[in-house]
Amino acid sequence: MAEHTTAEQVPANRESGPALPLRTGMWSLLRRDLSIALRERGSLAQPVLFFIVVVTLFPLSVAPDPVLLRSAGPGIIWVAALLATMLALDSMFRPDFDDGTLEQIALSPHPLSMLVLAKAVAHWLVSSVPLIVVSPLLGMLMQLPGDAISILVLALFLGTPALSLVGAVGVGLTVGIRRNGMLLSLLVLPLYVPALIFGSGAVQASLVSLDPAPHLLLLAAFSLFSLAVCPLAAALAVRISLN
Amino acid sequence: MLVLGLYLGLVVAPPDYQMGDSYRIIFLHVPSAWLSMSSYLIMAVSAGIGLVWHLKVADLAARAIAPLGATFTFCALLTGSLWGKPTWGTYWVWDARLTSELVLLFLFFGYMALSAAIEDRRTAARASAVLALIGLINLPIIHFSVEWWNTLHQGSTVTRLGRPTMDTQMLIPLLIMFVAFNFYFAAVVLNRLRGELLVQERRTRWVRELARG
Amino acid sequence: MKPNHRSELNAGLEASELECLRGFQSLFEGLSFAVSPGEALQVTGANGSGKTSLLRILCGLGLAESGEVRWNGVPIARAGAEYRAVLGYLGHRPALKGELTPRENLRAHTTLHGKAADDTRILSVLESFGIGRRHDRPCRTLSAGQQQRTALARIVLGDTPLWILDEPATALDDGGIACLEAAMDDRLARGGVIVFTSHQSLEGIRSLGQLALPGNRG
Numbered sequence: 001m002a003e004h005t006t007a008e009q010v011p012a013n014r015e016s017g018p019a020l021p022l023r024t025g026m027w028s029l030l031r032r033d034l035s036i037a038l039r040e041r042g043s044l045a046q047p048v049l050f051f052i053v054v055v056t057l058f059p060l061s062v063a064p065d066p067v068l069l070r071s072a073g074p075g076i077i078w079v080a081a082l083l084a085t086m087l088a089l090d091s092m093f094r095p096d097f098d099d100g101t102l103e104q105i106a107l108s109p110h111p112l113s114m115l116v117l118a119k120a121v122a123h124w125l126v127s128s129v130p131l132i133v134v135s136p137l138l139g140m141l142m143q144l145p146g147d148a149i150s151i152l153v154l155a156l157f158l159g160t161p162a163l164s165l166v167g168a169v170g171v172g173l174t175v176g177i178r179r180n181g182m183l184l185s186l187l188v189l190p191l192y193v194p195a196l197i198f199g200s201g202a203v204q205a206s207l208v209s210l211d212p213a214p215h216l217l218l219l220a221a222f223s224l225f226s227l228a229v230c231p232l233a234a235a236l237a238v239r240i241s242l243n
Numbered sequence: 244m245l246v247l248g249l250y251l252g253l254v255v256a257p258p259d260y261q262m263g264d265s266y267r268i269i270f271l272h273v274p275s276a277w278l279s280m281s282s283y284l285i286m287a288v289s290a291g292i293g294l295v296w297h298l299k300v301a302d303l304a305a306r307a308i309a310p311l312g313a314t315f316t317f318c319a320l321l322t323g324s325l326w327g328k329p330t331w332g333t334y335w336v337w338d339a340r341l342t343s344e345l346v347l348l349f350l351f352f353g354y355m356a357l358s359a360a361i362e363d364r365r366t367a368a369r370a371s372a373v374l375a376l377i378g379l380i381n382l383p384i385i386h387f388s389v390e391w392w393n394t395l396h397q398g399s400t401v402t403r404l405g406r407p408t409m410d411t412q413m414l415i416p417l418l419i420m421f422v423a424f425n426f427y428f429a430a431v432v433l434n435r436l437r438g439e440l441l442v443q444e445r446r447t448r449w450v451r452e453l454a455r456g
Numbered sequence: 457m458k459p460n461h462r463s464e465l466n467a468g469l470e471a472s473e474l475e476c477l478r479g480f481q482s483l484f485e486g487l488s489f490a491v492s493p494g495e496a497l498q499v500t501g502a503n504g505s506g507k508t509s510l511l512r513i514l515c516g517l518g519l520a521e522s523g524e525v526r527w528n529g530v531p532i533a534r535a536g537a538e539y540r541a542v543l544g545y546l547g548h549r550p551a552l553k554g555e556l557t558p559r560e561n562l563r564a565h566t567t568l569h570g571k572a573a574d575d576t577r578i579l580s581v582l583e584s585f586g587i588g589r590r591h592d593r594p595c596r597t598l599s600a601g602q603q604q605r606t607a608l609a610r611i612v613l614g615d616t617p618l619w620i621l622d623e624p625a626t627a628l629d630d631g632g633i634a635c636l637e638a639a640m641d642d643r644l645a646r647g648g649v650i651v652f653t654s655h656q657s658l659e660g661i662r663s664l665g666q667l668a669l670p671g672n673r674g
Contacts, residue, residue: 028567032556039555039594100549103517108568109541115568169377173370177360186356187374190349191381194388222384233377240369243519365477365519 025110026118033122043091047084048130054080055138066143073142074152074203078196080138081131081156082163086185086192088127089167092119093175093238102175106242113235120168120231128160144203151206151216158216159199162223165230166191172237194222270417272326274424276319276344282312282428283347286354287379290372300440302368305375306358307435311428313351320344343386350378467528468492469514469618469649474523476509483509484669487523493617496640496650496661501669507653508548510669511622514651515545527618541570544616548623550607554596558587558606561595565610578613585609585635600627605635612639619643621652637661 037044058076059069096102105115135156139149170188174180202215286308293302323341354371361367468491475485483506491497499507512518514525516532516539525532532539552561559582563573582591585605587598595603604627611619619640625633633656640650641661658664 025568025570028564032553032560032564035560036553036555095553098549099553100547100551101553103545103547104551104565105568106517107515107540107543107545109537109570110568111537166377169373173357173374174360176366180360183353183356183360186349187353190346190353190385191377193346193385194381197388218388222388225384229377229380233373237370237373239517240366240373242517243363243366243369363478 022110022114025108026114029105029115029118030122033119034125037122037126044126045130047088047127048134050087051080051084051131052134052138054083055141059141070143070145070207071204073139073144074148074200074207075196077135077138077142077152078156078200081128081135081160082189082192082196084131085128085160085163086167086188088123089164089171089184089188090181092123092164092168093171097175097241102238103242106239111235112238113231116168116172116234116238117227117231120164120234123168124161124164128156128164132156132160144207148203148206151212152203155199155202155212155216155219158220158223159195162195162219162226163192165223165226165234166195168234169230169237172234172241174241175238176241195219198222270420272319272322273417274421275315275322277421278424278428279312279316279319279344279347282308282315283351283375283382284379286312287372287375290368290375294369294372294376300436302365302372303439304432304436305372306368307432307439309351309355309358311431311435313348313355315428316344316348316351320348342389343382346385346389347382350375350382354378468495469651470526470529471514472523472526474510474513474525475521476506476513476518477521478506478509482521485521487669489667491649491651491665493647493649494644494662495665496644496652497665497667498658499651499653499667499669505669507669508622511545511620511651511653514620515543516540517545542617544611544614544619546607546611546619546621546624548626550603551610552595552603552606555594557592557594558582558598558609559591561606562610562613566613569614571614581609581613582606584639585612586631601629601632604628605632608636608639612643617648619648619650619652621650623653623655625654625656625658633658 055077058072062068062072093102096105106112108115132153135153136149139152144152167188170184170191173187174184177183198215198219202212202219205212205215286305289301289308290305292298293300293305320341323344354375357374358367358371361370470490472488473485474487476483487510489497499510501507509518513520516525527535527539527542530539551565552558553564556564559575559578562578562582563575566573566578579588579591582588585608587602587605587609590598590602595606598606604624608624611621624636624640628636637658640652640658643650644662
């Protein structure tokens with residue numbers, strides 16, 4: 001062993017704190033999460049497929065009437081995006097909790113809230129960005145006109161980060177509980193209400209040729225607010241769940 | 244007091260010239276609605292106190308309040324919709340207040356479900372405290388967003404609840420009911436708190452005896 | 457047992473008057489001990505006596521009902537990130553991602569803990585634990601013993617002055633245990649502090665103390 005370990009100082013004199021900046025730690029965690037997601041390609045596609053299936057169920061269950069679809073479309077797409085994001089939430093902390101990695105993350109000298117943020121970003125990239133990419137297609141299925149579709153994409157882009165961030169708090173709270181799917185949705189969905197309202201409101205507004213900007217700005221504000229509050233709350237939640 | 248308030252409200256107060264007798268439910272509705280919100284506030288604040296200063300009584304208080312708050316919220320929704328039927332012609336309107344109140348009910352349920360789902364009492368208290376605080380922060384945002392959505396979505400189907408003037412004969416029973424509900428709330432919470440405290444107290448004595456023996 | 461008031465001066469890990477509740481029962485109370493640099497402490501006790509709970513409290517993961525843990529005289533709750541920077545913790549789960557190879561796991565872990573990941577050093581530590589030839593296979597293809605060796609390599613690589621190891625000898629064969637003992641002994645020789653639980657007696661370690669937890673009291 002001795003040849004691998006260089007001369008060390010005694011513990012009392014050791015300098016403390018991480019030697020590398022926080023950025024590196026967050027980046028490494030983000031990259032690790034992404035590379036794990038990429039090696040599990042099957043589960044990577046699941047949120048998108050779920051999203052598409054849920055949206056296509058609506059015309060079948062209501063009526064394929066273009067006018068009706070156009071007015072209900074934004075809401076349907078948003079609700080489906082909400083559900084797809086929520087179902088993917090559990091994978092944010094669950095595997096790490098099960099194999100003990102979450103403990104190691106919590107024991108990192110870096111602030112846990114920033115590491116949680118990195119994980120939320122990874123979750124957003126893996127589960128929400130694909131939704132945003134396929135949303136124009138679903139917009140067309142819902143008979144939305146072109147400019148409404150671009151507003152839809154923009155609204156999803158601005159709003160889905162809030163879903164991942166608020167969701168991180170919910171998952172953090174429930175990760176220690178077995179069979180937590182229902183509980184998680186009970187906790188998280190009411191908190192998603194503002195994103196849903198502003199998100200589908202923006203598209204609705206553009207459909208009746210109103211200015212969607214106020215909705216989009218409020219949506220962005222909600223995301224920014226979540227960005228400020230949720231990592232701290234989620235970090236606290238994770239520490240509590242690990243107890 | 245509750246009886247007095249009910250009597251004055253349901254029997255003595257004159258019927259409203261517009262709504263007839265159906266308005267009387269307001270004597271139940273307004274205090275419940277008020278308590279539903281204030282009890283969430285109290286619950287979240289005491290849960291927060293428990294979280295930050297590790298004060299167990301505060302945790303227990305929050306736990307004691309939650310079901311009661313949910314009950315009041317439910318009462319407010321129920322009486323509101325019963326009142327809405329003859330007045331608005333429908334049991335439910337997607338009004339901003341009603342929707343926020345409904346979300347509030349979900350938050351209460353979420354809080355109770357979470358604290359019931361975690362086995363360890365202390366972990367449960369801390370976890371649900373985080374949820375209560377997040378809910379507390381989010382509640383104004385939700386209310387605001389719902390209000391926005393409502394005004395943008397449709398014209399005003401719903402006029403505001405408050406009428407410009409209120410006859411003193413109506414106001415007095417309302418105030419009495421208000422005070423009575425608050426007392427009822429305090430009494431029930433204290434009673435529940437006593438129960439929760441007893442459970443914990445007995446446990447420590449029991450453990451101590453066991454350790455000595 | 458009174459808390460030691462001279463503790464401010466003591467280097468190493470120190471616990472005073474710890475109490476831990478599990479549901480209705482007190483697992484232990486009034487538990488005090490100190491481990492100085494260069495010493496190892498083996499925590500023993502029956503199943504369910506609270507060994508893992510104690511180690512998690514020492515890490516700052518678990519919350520003690522009362523009492524405090526100090527590192528070099530500073531309560532760990534106050535030291536926060538500085539304490540986490542000197543700590544290497546091995547839980548009873550190996551904390552390896554099955555999708556990643558041992559090398560990737562160790563690299564991710566090292567940078568997560570704020571240290572530069574030196575590939576040659578990672579490989580040489582893995583080599584010393586006998587994982588050298590398997591460093592490019594996903595961890596889920598490794599046996600339990602090999603995963604445990606990789607997890608131990610992670611602790612060695614962390615090179616922290618304090619190790620807290622929960623059942624480090626689990627699933628290890630004789631060769632693995634020899635590796636573990638060598639690593640622990642080396643750590644102690646350089647002034648490290650080790651607290652661990654084990655059902656096996658690890659004999660190749662200098663200055664080993666024992667702490668027996670009282671066990672289930674009904």
